[in-house]
Amino acid sequence: MSDKDPKQPSRRDFIFLATGAFAAVGAASIAWPIVDQMNPDATALALSKIEVDISQLERGQAITVKWRGKPVFIRRRTEEEIQMASRVDIDSLPDNNARNYNLSPDSAASDENRSLDENGEWLVMVGVCTHLGCVPKGQSLGDSKGDFGGWYCPCHGSHYDTAGRIRKGPAAKNLDIPAAEFINQNVIRIG
């Protein structure tokens, strides 16, 4: 390196670049904490598991519980509701992924893959519309259940069927199924 030859990079160029690079790395390393502080903090992340007693639930009834700040729908379906959901051709669904955390991510959206137990009686889903996050109607007896007898989101008109799959409206995905299991006959653990 020679300071004389104007075509060659000089020592000064080198110092200039090195200083610039150093400042850029420094700025980035302080920017990240400022960005990351907004991410869910330790209390939000603390693995929350809840246990729900479902022994009082008759067929055709549903309850809503709160998990990680969100509603979770637990529904004990009637034979008719199961029939309605299993008759559907999966390929005709807007979203043919099961969206079930307990299964592999590419499972098909069949009714068996959506329900928690072998008989298909129990449906456990995050009660958050996959459009823009409203809580769909359909848990209470008097609620409008939409065109497919499951849930209806009044915010922008999404219709879910009796397996919580999106059938009509702006939402693109089926209702999410969280990690859930029966720890005994009467208790479901979510999370």
Added chain:
Amino acid sequence: MSKESTYIPKSGFSKWFDQRLPLPRMLHDNINAFPTPRNLNYWYTFGGILTFCLVTQIVTGIVLAMHYTADAGLAFASVEHIMRNVNYGWLIRYIHAVGASMFFLAVYVHIFRGLYYGSYKAPREILWILGVVIYLLMVITAFMGYVLPWGQMSFWGATVITNLFSVIPVVGTTITEWLWGGFAVDNATLKRFFSLHYLMPFMIFGVVILHIWSLHVTGNNNPVGVSVKEKQDTVPFAPYYTVKDAFSLVCFLILFAWFIFFNPNILGHTDNYIMADPLVTPAHIVPEWYLLPFYAILRAIPSKLGGVLVMGAAIAILFILPWLDTSKVRSATFRPLYKQFYWIFVVNCIALGYLGSQNPEGLFLVASRICTAYYFIHFLLVLPILGLVEKPKPIPESITKAVLEKMEIRNMKEKSAEA
């Protein structure tokens, strides 16, 4: 300002001061002596009104922040505390809440004024773009402010709007959870919204300064859309327009006061007096009236990503408006076709606002789709084509000529009425 300064320091002290910080000179040249077209009508007084609104929101907001508590468990009660216990708290909160609506009312008049008189055309493109930036910042500020009282509409409005980010492919959920600071709208969300709601009005203030700077470089547009050519086309801002602006502001304040004292809640939603409940969505979520047209556009599109993109495009298209309108004639007064399309566009926007307040089903949905399509057709087809096919009316040689002609016509009419 590019014109020469007309400031003459009057005292020894002001001369001494002027040589060290020419702030009084800057204010004199830009406010008192600023040469302004002589034919500005009342639609041109809304800039002053908007400045007043911004200051009002900042002053009342700082006072509210002295009594408000940004905590999911306490926020709702603290707003009730402001309403019931704080001296004049009810008044200050109502000024702030109604003030947000009045601010948007004024900004819409201001924007549609610009659309009518072609104020976005050369050389005022940057001025226009800065205006759109201010509008965008206002929307974000008002949205965050509406979350603070932590009522049902606050909570569910925040949920729906923050969920818009989840449509971004791949990183959508990560971004949404980053915005929330959790897995749903919650305490962390409320706290950051309060912090940003406090900050953003000051950012708006900064952009307003750039907006006015740019205005003072290009000068005002005016109702005939002809550029200022000679000195007699203008009058000094003070006293001519300070008085006109003040009169207009007083009329505006009468309406403002009517809302505050007689109907403070009519523009809001009763559900917001119910505390936020994450398990129950209100039957009918609607944003504040000033965002309804965009809400209608969002819901008109049957796909989630599509709805968000089209809604974003509805604002984004305003940025490129100066290059979409191919007509060189500024004022709609001399554009017989544009004038008609302008009013169709106004009606279309009002219709979108109405549709945004209705359930998106049946005929309402069909109508929202038609109106959404027309919104874009106006910008993407009507404006470019009109400029090419329309035959403008003869344009006055100068502002002064136009003003004198108008007076002559008026005199003649009066005479014939007498006769």
